[in-house]
Every structure is written in C-alpha cells, then in structure tokens.
Amino acid sequence: MRQFLTVVVFTLLTIGFFAGYSNFGIPQIEPAPPPKEEKLDLGSMTMDGFIALGERLFNGKGTCTLCHNALGRAPELATVGEVAAGRLKDPRYEGEAGTVEEYLTESLIDPSAFVVIGFGKKGTNDTESPMPNVASGGIGMSVAEVAAVVAYLQDSSGAEVTVEIPQDIGAQEDDGEEDESEPREAIGDPKELMALFTCDACHMIGGEGGEVGPDLTQIGASRDRDYLRRAILDPNADIAEGFEEDMMPEDMGEAMYVAELEILLDYLAGLK
Amino acid sequence: MDTKGYVRPFAAALVVFVAAFLLLDTLIMNMQGLSLIFDK
Amino acid sequence: MNGPRPILKTGLALTILGLGLAVVALVLTGFGQFSAFAAEHAGAAGEAAAAGLYGPAPKLTAADYPAIAGVNGRIVVWIVAQLHLWFAAFVLAVPIFVFIIEVIGMRTRDKRYDDMAYEFIKVSITAYSLTAVLGGFLVFALILFYPHLFTYLSTIFSESMFYYALLFFAESAALYIYYYGWHWLQGGFKKWVHLTLGLVLNAVGTTLMLLANAWLTFMMSPAGVDAAGVFGGDAWAAIHNFLWNPINIHRFVANIAYGGSIVGAYAAFKFLTATGRQERAHYDWMGYNANFIAICALLPLPFAGYYLAAEIYAYSQQMGITLMGGIFAWLFIIQAVLIGTLFLSANYYLWCGMGRSDGAKRYTKYIKYIAIVLVGAFLVWFTPHTLVLTNEELKALGGPHHKILGPLGIMPAKNTAVNVMIIFTAISFMFYRRANKIATVPWVKAGNAIQVALYTAGIANIVFLGIYHGYFTNTVYKVAASIPQVLTTLVVIAGSITLDSFIYRGSKEVGSLQWGRIPERAQYALFLLAVAFTWLMGLMGYIRSGIRQHWHVVDIMRDASPDAFTPTLGYAANVVSVAAIIFMAMVIFVFWIAQVSSNKTLPAGYWKE
Secondary structure, eight states: OHHHHHHHHHHHHHHHHHHHIIIIISOOOOOOOOOOOOOOOOTTOOHHHHHHHHHHHHHTTTOGGGTSSTTOSSOOOTTHHHHHHHHHHOTTOOSOOOSHHHHHHHHHHOGGGSOOTTOSOTTTTTSSOSOOOTTSTTTOOOHHHHHHHHHHHHHHTTOOOOOOOOSSSOOOOOOSOTTTSSOOOOOOOHHHHHHHTTGGGTOEETTEEOSSSOOOTTHHHHOOHHHHHHHHHSGGGSOOTTOOTTOSOSOHHHHSOHHHHHHHHHHHHTOO | OOIIIIIHHHHHHHHHHHHHHHHHHHHHHTOTTHHHHHOO | OOSSHHHHHHHHHHHHHHHHHHHHHHHHHHHHHHHHHHHHHHHTHHHHHHTTSSOOOOOOOGGGSOOBTTBOHHHHHHHHHHHHHHHHHHHHHHHHHHHHHHHHHHHHTOHHHHHHHHHHHHHHHHHHHHHHHHHHHHHHHHHHHOHHHHHHHHHHHHHHHHHHHHHHHHHHHHHHHHHHTTTTSOSHHHHHHHHHHHHHHHHHHHHHHHHHHHHHHHHHSOOSBOTTOOBOSOHHHHHSOTTHHHHHHHHHHHHHHHHHHHHHHHHHHHHHHOOSHHHHHHHHHHHHHHHHHHHHHHTTHHHHHHHHHHHHHHHOHHHHHHHHSTTHHHHHHHHHHHHHHHHHHHHHHHHHHGGGSGGGHHHHHHHHHHHHHHHHHHHHHHSOSOOOOSHHHHHHHTSSSOTTTHHHHSHHHHHHHHHHHHHHHHHHHHHHHHTTEEOOSTTHHHHHHHHHHHHHHHHHHHHHHHHHHHHSSOHHHHHHTHHHHHHHHHHHHHHHHHHHHHHTTTOEESSOOOTTOSOHHHHHHHHHHHHHHHHHHHHHHHHHHHTTTTEEETTTEEOOSTTOSOOOHHHHHHHHHHHHHHHHHHHHHHHHHHHHTTOOOOOTTTSOO
C-alpha cells in the first residue's frame, strides 16, 4: 500500500510539475480570437445600399478586381448583364442556370460552368476556369454577400436588378485581419517572403507569375535599391509604363519586418 | 600511451570515417531532387 | 491417447488457421471492393455532385451547438478523445511487440519470452475494452455537442465507418482467440497458428488506426471535396489526403514507444510491490525489455515528427507558420522539457541497470560525461526558437532572435542537439551491453579504437553539418542538412552495434546477470517515462488540433461555437493534466485488475463440503 501511494504521489507530482511549468514557467499569451462574424443588418437595407455593399465586396474582400480589370486577365464585366442571356444558350454552357441572376450566382460559385473563350486554364481548352469559388475558404463570401455582388454586377452592367435582398440568412463579414493580429515569425528567404505576400499573383519572375504588375525577372538591371524600396513602400509614387495605378497594396511597409524588406531588396536588386 | 595498439588504429579509422562521412554529406547535399523536396 | 485426439487437435488448429485466413481474406477483398467502389465513384464523382447527392459543408452559427446542462462540450470531447487515443495507442502497440517477443521466444526456445509476451497481452485486454467504451463515448459526445460536424463527416466517411465497424469485430475476435488461446496453441504447428493469429491481429489493428487517422487528417487537410465542402463521391481521395501518411507514420512509431513505456510502468509497479526475490527478478527483466522497446521506438520519433511538420508546412504555409511561430512556438519549449525528461530518465534507467552486472564498474566513470553532454544538448533544444511576442519586445530585443541565444534557437542547432542526444543514448546503451562482458578477441584494443573513431567522426560530422549548413548556407540547405545528420546518426549506431558484436564474439561473461539487483528509484524512472510520454502525447494532440484554429475542417467548415478560440498554453496544459490524471487512474485500475485475476481466496467453511 505504501508503494502504491508513493507511485500515486509521484505521478501527481510529475503531472503537477508539467502543468505548473506550462502555466507559470512560460508567458501566457492570449491567442487572437477567431475573426468576428458580424451580422449584416439586411432587414433595414435598401436596394441601393445592397448594391453598394456588392460594390465594396467586388473591390475589397472579393479581390475580383485583381483579374477583372482593364488589363484583361479575366473577362470584362461591364456588359455581363447583357451577354449572360446569350451564354445560357451557348452549346459550351455546362451549368444549370435559367436566368441571368442564376447564371451570375453560378459563375461566382462554380466558375467552370461557362468559360469565356481565351480565359480558361492553360491546357484545358477553355473548359476549366482559373477563378476560385468565392464562397470557399480563401475568399469566404456568404450567400448574402454573393447576392450583393450579383446585384452590383447587374446594376453596373446596365441590366435590370432582379436580386432580392435575402432576409433570413445571416451574413458573415470577416474582418480579414486574423493573420496579422498574431506576430509572425520573420522570414529570411526572399522567395518565401514573396510567396507569403503573394507577389507572384501580379509579378512575373523567370516566366512564372501574373502580368498585372511589371515583370521582375531582371528588375535589378534597370532599378536600384532606393527605387525598389520606394516602389514597395509607396507603390503609386511612380507607375511603370503600361501599368495601372492603385493595383499594388500600399500596406507592405506595415506587413513586412524591416529586416525582411532589406532581404527582399537585396534579392530584387540582384535580379539582373 | 600505447601507440601501436590504440593510437594508430584510432587515427587510421578516424581518417577513414571522416572521409566517408564527408563523402556522404557531399553526395546527399548535391543529390538531384533534394531541391525539389525542400525548395518550396 | 494416439487415437483420434491428435487428428482432432490438428483439425481444430486448421479451423483456427482457416478462420484467421478468412479474416485476412475478408479484409483484403473488403478493401479490394472498397477501392474498386471508390474508383467507380471517382468516375461518377462529377455526376454525383451534379445530382446533388452531397451538399456543401454547413455554415453554422453559435445556435447550432447544443448547450447541454451547462457542460463545456469542447472540453468533454477533448478529454474523451484524448483518453480514447491513449488507450488505443497502447492497445494497438502492445500486439506489435508481443508478436515480436513471441517470435524471439520461438527462435530462442526461451520460455521466459513467451511468458512475458503473454503477460503483456494480458495487461492490454482490459485496456482493449476501455478503448472501445471510450470510442463509444467519443461518438456520443460528438453527436451531442457537435451534431453538424458529425453529420458532415459521416456523409463523407460513411463507407469507411462501415468497414471500421466490421474490422473492429475482426480485431476483437483475433485478440480474444490470440489471448485466450495462448496456452492452448503451444508447441510445433499450433504455435505457428498462434503466431499467424498475432499477425492478423496486428494487420487488422493497424488498418483500424489508418482509417481513424483518415478522419482527423481530413479535418486538417481536406481532400475529395470541393471548396464549398461538396463531397465528390471518391472516398479514397478523402482518406488519402495530404497529411494522412505523415500522421500514420508518426503515430505508428509513437504508439510502439508509448506502449513500451506503459508496460514498463506496469513492470515497475509489479517490481515495487513484489514480495519474493524471484518475482522481483522477473519484473526487473520485464521492465528492462519494455524500456528497451520504448527507447528503440523513441529514437526515430523526432525524425517522424520533423517529417510531419515539414509536410504540414508543404500543405499550407499558413498552417506551418501557425505551427512553428506565434503562441505555439512556446509549446515546443514545453515539448523540449518533456523530451529531455524522456531521454534523461531512459538513460538514468540504463545506468541504474548496470548494477545488475559486476563488470559495470569499468564503465561507471564515463557516465558523468554522458550526463553532461545530454544536459547540454537538452539546453540547446530548450532554447526558444523565436522570442518575439509583441512589437515592444521586438524593439527591446532588436530583432526576432535573441542576440546571444538566438543562434541556438534555430532548427539546425536543435537538429544537431537531437542527434547528439540520440548518439549519447546509444553510447549509454553500448556501455550497458558491454557491462557484463569481457572481450577475448586479440584485436580488442584496435576494435575499441575504431569504435571511438566512429563516434568521434560521427559527432564531428553532425556538428559540422549543423554549423556549416545552419549558419553559412541558405535556407534550403539548412533544412536539407538534417538528412545527412540523421543518416550519420543511423550509420554510427548501426556501425557501432555491428563492430561491438564482432569485438564481443566469443566473449566471457563477468558473472551471471543479477536480475532484480536494481535500486527502487530506477523504477521511478520508468514511471517518469510513462507519465511524461502520456502528458507529451496530450500536449501534441492539442497542437495538432489547435493548428486548425477556428475551423472544424480547414477552410471548408468553420467552427462557429463559442469555444472556437484557441486556448492559451496554460489552459491546454490544465486540460491535458486532468485527462492524464484520469488516464493514470484508469491505467492503475487496469494493472490492478490484471493482478486480481490471479488472486485466489479460499474461504474456509463457506461452501458445503
């Protein structure tokens, strides 16, 4: 019995030590709470307000303008309200929509249902769209938010707005800052840095990446560190010929550690 | 110190092992495909 | 006697073998059909989705989580799942090494091995039913507190859950025949039948674990569903998700180490309560073997862990950063304390065990140096990776790493420390093996010199790789250098064991080993090993689950419950501690039950004569 009690006490002491160390031996950090889900007050919203919400989502959370812009990475949406009816009759159409509203909603959720010729993923012969599902994890729009975007698309392309403001669906609005609220570990590898800040979405290096921003493959040959520093911290100060203003995020300076900026500049200046 | 019985075999074996390990390092660090695994 | 009986026996044995093979066949064909079915489904995946067979993952609100009697659902599910996992790990691991010990017994014809194997499996029998009961509780708890999550997961895994249930029956059948038939299936052909049963038991058990792993890795790295969570119909794709195999490997190895440590605690408990010399000798021997199993499996474990972490990084950089940075960076410091505890107590046990031999004195003078190196390596591992917490702290430190300790905080330093710890544990073990032997080959001095050279070159190489690639080359090589480091460690251990077996060929024994001649405090090292293992598994369970953050299924099904927040380390440690205490109480119950079954009371005058 004495042995038994000794074993019990020993076990409790060991566990107690581990628990004590975890509680008092290291600092207790309160992890950032999950991103808030704010209820949109749809009940008191007017149609104009709803369309305005759609526009904000289109330009902001939805990240739509990254590709749907004048540079032509994705189809122009200025006339989508008119052309949609024709697409429904197109033999290449694979979706189930019957109306323009249904078509627009479908193309946000299942972009491959109809791919405009020339805009498909490479090698799929325009059967697969490179666009993500806007309701999925990455963008994460709610049903009400998708409806608001559709309303905005109909309104901005001059078509009749047929969308009704959903009343019974709780809409979520992520504050979108969940990743920044926790201190990130500094990254020492410029390629990892560029991957983290998704530079390749717009900039091409060595034949890989997007075409929204200038090709950086040999940027070090024509630009010095000071220019590149300004281009990262204040992107609209000097826009390269043939590119749009306001395309590059202006908060790189806050998002990046100083040491990281220097590593990135070393790397970019070395691309010759 | 017993040179013949201990120090000599030790020195000889050490040279052989160090060379072998360095060869192993070189082979692996230059192995094709390693960069494919780690160069994310 | 020579009449029909042998025929009957052979017949029975054949029936058993047939049953065993039938189970194997069922498993195999079951899986054949399963994958054929899956393949068929994969072809029809698009149609299934189009036909609306499967809906998207539900978007939940706080109201979708039933509040039952003011009980915190997350803590209930957490603790029950953890208890289930502990018992399952134990129950799955024991048959693996029982099988190996049985084979050793058959080869050496040393009955002690067979008896020990039987005693191990006896301990696991009660634990087996507790595993099943806790698994049932877990399902209940999930249905009660997370009904929508359970429904969603079961639409995807309904098939594999069906096979899981079938396999569970097969597992129970195999285990009970294996255990209860132990003394019946002895000698010659019958022993082979028994061994085959053991193999079936292990095959079924491992398959069960793989299926269960698929469910939890699906939650971390979902596959076979589209971005909205609509299941494509291909169950195999959902099972064979990105993190499935990394978790499978990690758990398989860890289970063996864990199982070894728990039976080690059993042997220690029996040693401490033993009355006779012979009993003490038996349980000392059993404890030694259990510890040996635990350590053998512990050695490759850090590498399996690194592999898993690297795969998590490869799957999602976001998840990788959550894992290694932020608040979880501190978790790895707690982990370092625990792993240091494991290594130190395992080594301490070996050193105490050297007292069983009269020849050990020759080596005791080296032990203090091993201890110093182990503690040093432990401290390097203990050095925090990144100390950054707030911007103020960042400014105060002048960078993300501490100026002096910083270089010790990065991964190459820790890799080096782990490899050095493993090599020195191997040295401890070599001393232990040599303790009772006197080499008789004429080249013994040269042999020892070569041994020392091997260790010297190996350690030098590991340190060189750590310093050169860790501090003077780029990131790719920093990570990649861990591969030649691991290989060096393995080469040194394998080479040293081979060399030693040649040096000690035809060696004399100092005297017979005095089993049971070991201080009682050594048994507490075994307890420490078991408790630290248990607690560490709980802690790592928290981080594995925690890196999903506020998602049930990452990026697909959001956790909208009030408990979606990531708890602080202290909070998690408290939950893990409570669970560990419950587990230890249940384990002591299991040990006690195993003992009770062999107790007999003869009540005089109670029964009528």
